[in-house]
Amino acid sequence: MHPAFSVIFLTTLIGAGQGLYLAMVTGQLYAVARFLPRQEEQFYAIGSLVALVLLVAGLAASFFHLGRPERAWRAAAKWKTSWLSREVIVLPLVMALVFAYGIAHLLDWTQPLFRVGQSLDVDVTLLLGLLGTVASFALYVCTAMVYAGVKFLEEWHTPLTVTNFIFFGAASGFMLAAAYSAYVGNPLVTFYGTWAAILTLVALGSRLAHLLRNARIKHKSTVQTAIGVRHTALTQRAQGATGGSFNTREFFHGGDSRLLVLIRYGFLILVFPVPILLIGAAYVTESSTLPILAFVIQFVGLMLERWSFFAEARHPQNLYYQSVA
Amino acid sequence: MTQLALVIDLNVCVGCHACVTSCKEWNTSGWAGPMVDQNPYGASPNGTFFNRVQTFEVGTFPDTETVHFPKSCLHCEEPPCVPVCPTGASYKRADNGVVLVDYDKCIGCKYCSWACPYGARELDAEQKVMKKCTLCIDRITDAKLSERDRKPACVLACPTSARLFGDVHDPDSEVSVAIRERGGYQLMPEWGTKPANHYLPRQKTRIHIDPDELTRVDNPLRKEDLTSYTGEETLDDVAW
Numbered sequence: 001m002h003p004a005f006s007v008i009f010l011t012t013l014i015g016a017g018q019g020l021y022l023a024m025v026t027g028q029l030y031a032v033a034r035f036l037p038r039q040e041e042q043f044y045a046i047g048s049l050v051a052l053v054l055l056v057a058g059l060a061a062s063f064f065h066l067g068r069p070e071r072a073w074r075a076a077a078k079w080k081t082s083w084l085s086r087e088v089i090v091l092p093l094v095m096a097l098v099f100a101y102g103i104a105h106l107l108d109w110t111q112p113l114f115r116v117g118q119s120l121d122v123d124v125t126l127l128l129g130l131l132g133t134v135a136s137f138a139l140y141v142c143t144a145m146v147y148a149g150v151k152f153l154e155e156w157h158t159p160l161t162v163t164n165f166i167f168f169g170a171a172s173g174f175m176l177a178a179a180y181s182a183y184v185g186n187p188l189v190t191f192y193g194t195w196a197a198i199l200t201l202v203a204l205g206s207r208l209a210h211l212l213r214n215a216r217i218k219h220k221s222t223v224q225t226a227i228g229v230r231h232t233a234l235t236q237r238a239q240g241a242t243g244g245s246f247n248t249r250e251f252f253h254g255g256d257s258r259l260l261v262l263i264r265y266g267f268l269i270l271v272f273p274v275p276i277l278l279i280g281a282a283y284v285t286e287s288s289t290l291p292i293l294a295f296v297i298q299f300v301g302l303m304l305e306r307w308s309f310f311a312e313a314r315h316p317q318n319l320y321y322q323s324v325a
Numbered sequence: 326m327t328q329l330a331l332v333i334d335l336n337v338c339v340g341c342h343a344c345v346t347s348c349k350e351w352n353t354s355g356w357a358g359p360m361v362d363q364n365p366y367g368a369s370p371n372g373t374f375f376n377r378v379q380t381f382e383v384g385t386f387p388d389t390e391t392v393h394f395p396k397s398c399l400h401c402e403e404p405p406c407v408p409v410c411p412t413g414a415s416y417k418r419a420d421n422g423v424v425l426v427d428y429d430k431c432i433g434c435k436y437c438s439w440a441c442p443y444g445a446r447e448l449d450a451e452q453k454v455m456k457k458c459t460l461c462i463d464r465i466t467d468a469k470l471s472e473r474d475r476k477p478a479c480v481l482a483c484p485t486s487a488r489l490f491g492d493v494h495d496p497d498s499e500v501s502v503a504i505r506e507r508g509g510y511q512l513m514p515e516w517g518t519k520p521a522n523h524y525l526p527r528q529k530t531r532i533h534i535d536p537d538e539l540t541r542v543d544n545p546l547r548k549e550d551l552t553s554y555t556g557e558e559t560l561d562d563v564a565w
Binding site: 001065066067068069071072074075076077078081082083084085088146149150151152153220221223225226227228229231233234235236237238239240241242243244245246247250251315316317318320321 | 374432
């Protein structure tokens with residue numbers, strides 16, 4: 001498939017945005033449980049604002065994918081059947097909840113509404129945090145299912161696509177939370193950094209399993225079933241267009257196979273070992289810049305990962321375009 | 326229920342592209358048009374087509390044959406492109422089974438083209454909406470046209486009658502009979518999309534001739550019989 005930059009930016013930016021928001025809520029939950037010192041309300045508010053900026057930037061990028069962006073509102077219509085439609089509905093919902101969560105912290109709406117059990121005081125921020133968490137996970141699933149739901153793209157049609165999106169998004173979000181904590185100089189760097197490293201390792205497991213699965217994938221369709229001629233030697237002599245067509249552009253990454261391998265190794269290095277080592281080094285040296293560098297490097301790596309994710313998917317229609325395939 | 330479809334006879338298609346040009350001509354100036362043409366006279370022409378003819382070579386030289394393969398939307402009975410459309414622009418007509426795109430609702434997200442295993446959909450580079458074969462919906466539903474003309478442009482243009490058009494749900498229609506009696510098949514049946522369009526396979530007419538059909542055993546004129554007869558009954562007398 002052709003890796004469109006609009007979709008690469010959309011999926012990586014909203015993934016990190018949701019992850020940062022989940023990191024903020026996780027930080028608050030740990031503080032409620034008194035495992036961590038409670039931060040000033042401003043910390044959660046600004047964290048949510050950064051998450052919102054990422055979500056808005058992702059949404060903005062997605063408009064560049066559309067031929068007719070002025071009609072984008074129509075995309076909410078078919079939520080009963082289309083994962084894309086569901087994503088279009090859940091994304092603004094997540095944005096609204098992230099915004100509300102940030103505002104609730106900013107305006108200090110922390111008076112307990114009611115008490116659960118002996119000591120759990122539930123306030124507005126906690127309720128919004130829980131709702132936002134559910135919505136964020138729903139958005140991860142929707143975004144991933146846009147790809148995993150297309151049965152013809154067999155490289156994507158697996159639950160591993162969903163786990164990849166969840167763990168990549170969460171890892172980059174927690175990495176950003178560590179970078180943010182390092183930037184403002186609060187003691188949560190180690191907490192977020194540890195979680196970021198754990199999530200990155202889980203994402204590595206999921207992605208390696210995905211790569212392994214795809215390396216030995218056996219495609220359902222062959223050129224024999226594509227044109228219905230039972231012969232082992234089928235050669236295409238004409239593709240029906242002199243200068244290519246939509247079919248020769250949309251379904252091919254356009255690079256050669258060496259580029260594909262290069263980018264695969266690139267993301268395997270940039271997403272996994274480098275950020276973990278940098279976070280580890282930041283813990284040892286108590287550096288405030290290394291976590292920021294770790295996030296930036298991982299994010300660049302994630303964009304390469306998304307490019308690779310698109311490029312490695314081979315669509316059955318490519319059987320009709322043998323000279324490009 | 327009616328399911329209109331094309332049946333394409335690969336046995337007689339000569340790959341002349343008359344269906345391609347007639348399709349473009351009719352549809353670019355009709356309901357589905359215009360269909361963009363970029364750089365039409367340059368080195369690398371580009372544009373939207375609903376129908377394209379590809380050519381495949383079967384076998385290895387010198388034992389080869391050429392198959393011309395016209396390719397357009399197959400109007401699947403289970404169209405995978407329809408449920409994925411987020412706006413409802415992609416739909417299947419209930420009355421005749423033709424899969425269509427509402428160009429006023431399409432946002433050009435290309436998702437339906439990912440969900441079509443046949444690559445039948447093309448994004449129009451100018452109008453930025455998804456386009457595909459309409460089976461000339463504006464011709465075949467036009468009651469003002471005579472019965473003979475109420476067919477897709479490609480069917481009327483084909484000089485070898487390689488394209489048949491009709492209702493594949495009616496068991497007695499020309500297309501159903503052709504599919505039934507001449508081995509009509511669907512493309513990529515493994516996906517369960519149930520394409521309405523069918524293809525008729527290449528067929529070779531062969532006759533088998535035994536050597537004794539060339540040489541009559543009881544031929545009275547044959548010269549090979551070197552027996553000298555002296556009035557007794559010969560084999561030929563017995564046979565006749």
